Amino acid sequence: MSVRRGLKWAAALLTLALALSSGMVLNERYSDGEIAAAETAETAKPEQIERGEYLARIGNCAGCHTARGGETYAGGGAVNTPFGAVYASNLTPDKTTGIGAWNANAFYRAMHEGRSRDGRLLYPAFPYPNISLTTREDSDAIYAFLMNRVAPVKRENTAHTLRFPFNNQLALAAWRLLYFKPGAYQPDATQSVSWNRGAYLVQGLAHCGACHSTRNALGAPIAGHAYDGAMMPLNDWYAPSLTARNEASVADWEIAQISAWLKHGISERGTALGPMAEVVYQSTQHLRDDDAQAMATYLKALAPSATPLTTIAAASRKADAQSEKLYVDHCSKCHGDKGEGKPAAFPALAGNRAVTMANTTNLIHVVLAGGFAPATTGNPRPHGMPPYYHLLSDAEIAKLLTFVRSSWSNNAAAVTDLDMVKYRNALRTP
Amino acid sequence: MTERLEACIACHGKEGRTINAEYLPRIAGKPAGYLYNQLVNFRDGRRNNAVMSHLLQPLSDAYLREIAQYFSSLDLPYPPPQAPKVSADALRLGETLVLRGDASRKLPACSQCHGTPMTGVTPAIPGLLGLPSAYLSAQLGAWRAGQRRAHAPDCMGEMAKSLTPDDINAVASWLAAQPVPSISKPIASLPAPLPIRCGGVPQ
Numbered sequence: 001m002s003v004r005r006g007l008k009w010a011a012a013l014l015t016l017a018l019a020l021s022s023g024m025v026l027n028e029r030y031s032d033g034e035i036a037a038a039e040t041a042e043t044a045k046p047e048q049i050e051r052g053e054y055l056a057r058i059g060n061c062a063g064c065h066t067a068r069g070g071e072t073y074a075g076g077g078a079v080n081t082p083f084g085a086v087y088a089s090n091l092t093p094d095k096t097t098g099i100g101a102w103n104a105n106a107f108y109r110a111m112h113e114g115r116s117r118d119g120r121l122l123y124p125a126f127p128y129p130n131i132s133l134t135t136r137e138d139s140d141a142i143y144a145f146l147m148n149r150v151a152p153v154k155r156e157n158t159a160h161t162l163r164f165p166f167n168n169q170l171a172l173a174a175w176r177l178l179y180f181k182p183g184a185y186q187p188d189a190t191q192s193v194s195w196n197r198g199a200y201l202v203q204g205l206a207h208c209g210a211c212h213s214t215r216n217a218l219g220a221p222i223a224g225h226a227y228d229g230a231m232m233p234l235n236d237w238y239a240p241s242l243t244a245r246n247e248a249s250v251a252d253w254e255i256a257q258i259s260a261w262l263k264h265g266i267s268e269r270g271t272a273l274g275p276m277a278e279v280v281y282q283s284t285q286h287l288r289d290d291d292a293q294a295m296a297t298y299l300k301a302l303a304p305s306a307t308p309l310t311t312i313a314a315a316s317r318k319a320d321a322q323s324e325k326l327y328v329d330h331c332s333k334c335h336g337d338k339g340e341g342k343p344a345a346f347p348a349l350a351g352n353r354a355v356t357m358a359n360t361t362n363l364i365h366v367v368l369a370g371g372f373a374p375a376t377t378g379n380p381r382p383h384g385m386p387p388y389y390h391l392l393s394d395a396e397i398a399k400l401l402t403f404v405r406s407s408w409s410n411n412a413a414a415v416t417d418l419d420m421v422k423y424r425n426a427l428r429t430p
Numbered sequence: 431m432t433e434r435l436e437a438c439i440a441c442h443g444k445e446g447r448t449i450n451a452e453y454l455p456r457i458a459g460k461p462a463g464y465l466y467n468q469l470v471n472f473r474d475g476r477r478n479n480a481v482m483s484h485l486l487q488p489l490s491d492a493y494l495r496e497i498a499q500y501f502s503s504l505d506l507p508y509p510p511p512q513a514p515k516v517s518a519d520a521l522r523l524g525e526t527l528v529l530r531g532d533a534s535r536k537l538p539a540c541s542q543c544h545g546t547p548m549t550g551v552t553p554a555i556p557g558l559l560g561l562p563s564a565y566l567s568a569q570l571g572a573w574r575a576g577q578r579r580a581h582a583p584d585c586m587g588e589m590a591k592s593l594t595p596d597d598i599n600a601v602a603s604w605l606a607a608q609p610v611p612s613i614s615k616p617i618a619s620l621p622a623p624l625p626i627r628c629g630g631v632p633q
Binding site: 067068069265277278280281334345369370371372373374375380381382383384385386387388389390391 | 433434435436437438439440441474475476480481483484485486487488489490492493496
């Protein structure tokens with residue numbers, strides 16, 4: 001076949017595919033209409049409302065559906081995506097600006113299918129690709145909580161600032177055709193009750209994969225790379241792989257250590273930092289012990305990544321005396337002469353995966369901006385790492401981190417001045 | 431407690447005295463309620479400083495109260511006053527606004543709320559002495575521009591919006607040039623009620 005004929009065939013096929021998909025797209029857009037208001041919220045029982053409050057915490061709904069300093073659940077938190085910002089909606093029972101006119105069916109359809117009450121498609125920044133797994137019963141409980149326990153707040157939703165073509169419902173419908181199908185959790189009979197409960201929460205309501213799963217250029221999870229790690233949308237943090245042993249896999253942690261970490265933000269194996277400190281503070285510290293254990297059971301059993309996307313590279317250069325002096329002057333007081341740290345206060349740096357991980361975003365971020373572990377019942381007065389953005393130059397931080405990454409038992413690649421340039425704009429804020 | 435609060439000390443100086451940086455205020459000895467309000471305001475977005483907000487995000491109200499209490503309880507010597515860099519006219523304007531206000535513009539004197547010795551009032555009104563003029567004018571400017579806010583009704587926001595940039599410069603320069611009195615602690619109460627309602631101050 002000549003090149004020209006080949007091109008003609010390709011064009012014809014493409015036209016056909018487009019025609020078919022736009023038909024499907026239109027069908028997806030208009031097949032389901034508005035769901036009318038109905039009175040179901042008043043029949044809620046106190047136990048159901050309590051359960052809903054608990055589940056809303058585990059889903060960390062308030063994390064996005066509350067603007068900083070705003071009323072809880074009144075919406076306005078920004079979810080930054082590579083395609084622009086999506087603003088979470090008002091979930092208070094206000095009749096005109098919140099969900100006061102929604103019924104439990106409309107609420108479940110939003111959770112399960114990612115559609116608003118009027119049938120409009122919702123952006124997957126609302127993690128319905130994960131939350132879709134939530135059972136009808138759990139969805140109804142969250143709805144009952146929001147309708148009965150949250151005070152109505154009149155606050156108009158903030159308009160999204162997505163760029164063309166991502167601001168278009170047809171484009172969204174096409175994305176959904178490719179990447180989204182409403183789901184239900186299918187229990188695995190070969191696994192324990194606890195594992196299944198953990199899988200249901202981790203995959204669904206707790207939407208761990210929303211940050212930790214590797215995504216393609218269109219923001220959709222790449223098949224086979226669930227929990228394999230991903231950069232956060234503003235490139236300022238890295239959600240480490242939960243499957244790679246050299247990142248944040250917990251395969252060799254005790255179940256008790258994992259559940260303590262989820263509930264307290266700290267265990268002898270590591271400390272939550274950055275966005276995860278906020279997740280622990282807002283959400284996982286409220287886990288019941290059995291649910292914390294269930295999530296731990298599932299996370300521990302995650303299959304190790306066959307070919308880790310990131311690996312530890314051999315140290316490419318040895319640190320000099322100046323680097324060691326930087327460490328002694330600025331770090332050793334808390335982290336120890338040999339990077340051994342101090343239990344429950346200052347993390348060890350020797351053998352710490354957050355230090356040696358190939359992706360150095362978080363390491364550089366923590367040195368520049370500092371950070372506290374989350375305040376939780378198990379660690380109510382956390383220690384904090386000071387920021388160094390105003391004390392050390394890029395070159396000094398690169399030298400210092402190269403020293404830390406290649407000293408004691410650590411054997412990770414150098415941090416270069418180029419790494420600093422790459423991340424500093426995203427990280428250096430004031 | 432100092433071991434837990436290295437993150438604060440790195441910028442605000444050992445034991446809450448500021449390091450040599452004009453935009454970083456001393457926090458030692460300020461009223462605990464004032465410090466607590468500022469911590470909450472940074473965490474919840476009424477004050478804007480990316481590093482402060484980031485640090486405070488995962489911290490509870492109870493812990494912030496304890497941190498505020500800790501820095502408030504420190505009693506440390508103050509630095510000597512700054513030599514003023516503005517004209518004598520500007521200093522006179524500053525002194526007038528701080529001590530007497532301007533009735534024609536309905537501006538109360540700073541000392542009406544911050545206390546006659548201007549060392550603040552417990553639990554929530556800060557002292558105005560012992561701070562660099564760059565910090566003071568930056569704060570008044572931020573308040574005037576709506577970038578620094580407090581719980582509603584935001585009395586300082588209203589005050590700052592009535593000031594011109596020249597007023598701000600004059601007030602900040604005069605305040606920074608005053609020595610901190612030997613009794614540097616905030617006073618327990620004001621002789622008269624506040625001339626304006628303030629959200630962050632129990633009244």
